[in-house]
Amino acid sequence: MLERSIRGMKVYVVDSDFFVDYDYAIEKQVIEASGNELILETCKNEQDVMDRCKDADVLMTVLVKLNGTVMDACPNLKGLVRYGIGVDAIDIAAASQRGIPVCNFTDYCIPEVATHAFSMILALSRNLPIFTRNVRQGLWTHGPKGIPMRRASSRTLGLVGFGSIARELCGYAKAMGYHVIAYDPFLPAERFAQMEVQQVTKEELFAQADIISVHTPMTPDTFHMINKDTIAQMKDGVIIINTARGPIICEADLIEALKSGKVAAAGLDVVEFETITTSDHPYASMDNVILSPHAAYDSVESTLDLHRKAANTAVTLCSGELPYNTFNKKDLAH
Template identity: 35%
Template sequence: MAEPPPLVVVTDSDLPGDAPEQILGAAGLRVRRASCRSAEEVARAARDATALLVQWAPITAPVLDRLDRLRFVSRLGIGHDMIDVAGATARGIAVANTPDYCVEEVAAHTIAMVMALARRLPVLDRAVRDGRWSATGDGVGALRPSRASVAVIGFGRIGSLVAEHARALGFRVVVHDPNVEEAAVRAAGHEPSPLEEALAVADIVTLHVPLTDLTRRLLNGETMARMRPGARIVNTCRGGLIDETALAEALASGHVAAAALDVFEQEPLSAASPLRHAPGVLLTPHAAWYSPDSLEELPRRAARQIVDFLEGRPVPSIVNPEYAST
């Protein structure tokens, strides 16, 4: 009896449509869609899978030990902190993200937040709604771009585009990214900087790094204390990069003047979160990635790279190329 085609399990997805089924099915692959929330649910749903399509489900080392046939994990999105990449590498399993489906959207959302904080738009909007009409009163702290600095932490696809846009608006741009040559940062017209110096000089800090053990709570009570009084923070990357309790305290004290946040340690944001009522905060619901174009591209690209991998074609977005040497 002929061996059945490889099975791809969609562990979880809240995206509309059936693009993965269409693309994978057209390539002759079997597809099973699940709604996994826990590692145990993944292990049961994907026990005979050759590849996984993952949005938020946890792919842990113990789960990988139970998936004997697994060869490839494709992430519906850019971040891959829900996947134990080191564990996958040790087991010879490739992991790929979908890194470029929403670069324009996230960069645009970030710049919108940068400008909203620079020009004090949330405060001014609330003032008008409350019956006040004072540009000089409620607009205190508004920035002139040519006299202000933006620190871009992380100079990848999105961070480099944010830096380009910020520079075009007139901001001085300092960049911290230990994985990028300083010459490349200078060639783009920006100033490379160690993290402590970038935080110390910036009027606005915007985060564009992956969430790892090294970057978790990168902005905490200690690092925020090094920021200049009245600085502002933008995060469209991963909520875990910021200690939210420490941020709420810094906002309450006025040391951090404002924050614009699209991502949070727990999502949806808890009704009890102090960030909901902290002064000077602009909140959006993990929406920086979204446009109708990106929504269409994401599942198609994530499914297409499964087909490419299983058919032996290169997948440039594999985040652990060393998997092949194990």
Template identity: 40%
Template sequence: MAPRVLVSDKLSETAVQIFKDRGIDVDFLPDVGKDKEKMLEIIGQYDGLAIRSATKVTSKLIAAADNLKVVGRAGIGVDNVDIPAASRRGIIVMNTPFGNSITTAEHAIALLMAVARQIPAADVSTQAGKWEKSRFMGVELTGKTLGVVGCGNIGSIAAARGIGLKMRVVAYDPFLSVERAEEIGVEKVELDELFTRADFITLHVPLTDKTRNIINAEAIAQMKDGVRIINCARGGLVMEADLAEALKSGKVAGAGFDVFETEPATDSPLFGLPNVVCTPHLGASTSEAQENVALQVAEQMSDYLLKGAVTNAINMPSISAEEAPRLKPFVKLAEVLGAFVGQVTESAIKEVDILYDGSTAQMNTNALTSAVLAGLIRPQVADVNMVSAPVMVKERGIILSEARRDKSGVFDGYIMLTVRTANKTRSIAGTCFSDGKPRFIQIKGINLDAEVGANMVYTTNADAPGIIGLLGTVFGKAGVNIANFSLGRNRPGGDAIALLYVDEPVSEDVLDMVRGHEEIESAKPLVFDIG
């Protein structure tokens, strides 16, 4: 059955056609996103939801979205999506961070030039029949220092445009490497130094707890007299009341704002000031950008729904369409390793350690870790997947660590999972053979080779003669057919384990018969989704 997608905002018809051409059943209802009650009524029918900014994907809507797997936002901002709620329900949230980059950076430069030359006010004055040349004295950009706060996709483009205008560019970004800074031709500095050196400051960071009010009275006090500030990123990055006071006093010579603390902005301390240029969140408003993001989100959602490829997800590691087929068997392996430990662990998990050895260390380990965690907590929380599992693990305070290393054994690559509770440590390792099927290769430090089946029984015992016969006899009398039988021990007479792959689930009565033998320490049923 083809996946169903609802387009609830005004998206390009070309984007809608992409869904159709890819074999997806799409309903194009561009005004329904504004109707909260109608959305609640119909959202349960859909696997995917494509939106712009009008549709509000609230926790209430998510709760009603029984089949929803992915939300695609045509644009970079996802303020209208309750991401924590979506993550808990296992819904991927995608955006299109690159489609608006050039358009937004160009708008920042446009505002920068408009502020430097007071173009909007001069236009109004001139069209009113005045000729006030002396009133509109501007400043040149050439030779001035442009401070770029946030040098990612958009910020780096704004920096390049500044360099093209013969400006000196300094950039603050905690994730910007010195090498990358040299590559794009900017000087990497700390934020305080940027504030003290810049003649113009342009903001290109997301709104987070760390960046909220990044420009306030204290920050402005560090800046040059006559600085000019541009914000085309997010409202809330600048304390508007503090900036308004600095504009009135002349400390700040001018400002260009496309975004505001409250939007739609019908009132702001910046409104009415003669040295401020304002636009109504036009950063992404070009025909090229609107078309680009619509096409991108349609392709991304189609790739996920049809191939399992994850691109530009906010709450899920990316999996490219190219790597998805190769990664798929190892994702299944990761899930069954987590599921094994999750089913045999009764007490609260404190720590999770994952080791990627050999070829697995070169894979998309973020995706594999998400799969391990999903398998691990699914026995306790049934409704969990690769999206919601990391959130749940974090909420439970479980300590997670990952390590990668070069090939260290006979296998080309394997995954080892170690889980610690208050009083016990469990470990298991597995790999995939050429057939793509997951196999257990080590449990409790004991080597073995066990094919993973839908129904299995795991036993532990002291190494002693007769265990194989005992298990075979009990299961045989109960009419349980053993498809595969794998054994291992750490040393003669030491600890031993057995994994039995059986054709159907084993009843507790049969397991109690196994447990009743003094040689058997434990016997646990295991169920795996190997489809």
């Protein structure tokens, strides 16, 4: 134990090649200044992690899954860090059973994701993708007109989830004149009242919203929350935005609804089966769909913020303390 404390702890980034052309200078500076060691790996799966990172004190991941078997293969493990907001890559129950903190970063890209969602709302509401295509094809005003364009003050925006990102988006939308309603079963009524937002049930939101923007985590309860049955409850010509997690929306059902016109348009930063790597995907030929490659989080500022927070979180875990951003804090307390 003395030998281990002298040489410091080992922090592994298991899929360091995710951040292309990034040298991990921030993590190196912070982690090495604390007397610990940063090791960059390019693991592709759980087996790679078990083979290469057995002596890890902290494992940091972007996409590679970390399950109970991986945790058991790392006897010195003191914590797990997910680069990002979602924690789908980590088996939370397995970590909690083993007393291992899981840390994520819900506070590093709030304005970026809110801006991205609002950009999609505005672009689709004003038919910008269709108009751009028309002009490029020399059609000017003679091409397809898209959906009827309406004033913001005549539209109801429904937020599925009312966490930090949704509340940021709410501020943007209210300033533009949108009427905002929100559903979130985990927040007290006071949180909605503070933002002067009408709290509704999920069913009420689906029935009342002209635009629905998804901001809920991916859980067993939210998997396929938007499907053919819930779409049937929505207004004809609804616009759907998803900057949360792809599987919250049943892709097959959304495609059918877009084809039929039940859903007028969709803005998708995430899709159910990521990634889209072929040009023949059904979304690719739809003028009423805006796609981005899971990039809503991205900006120069948010990227630097994420790497700083990740480095400081790793150092805190190495010290044996519980970071502020421990996702499973309540489970560990039990």
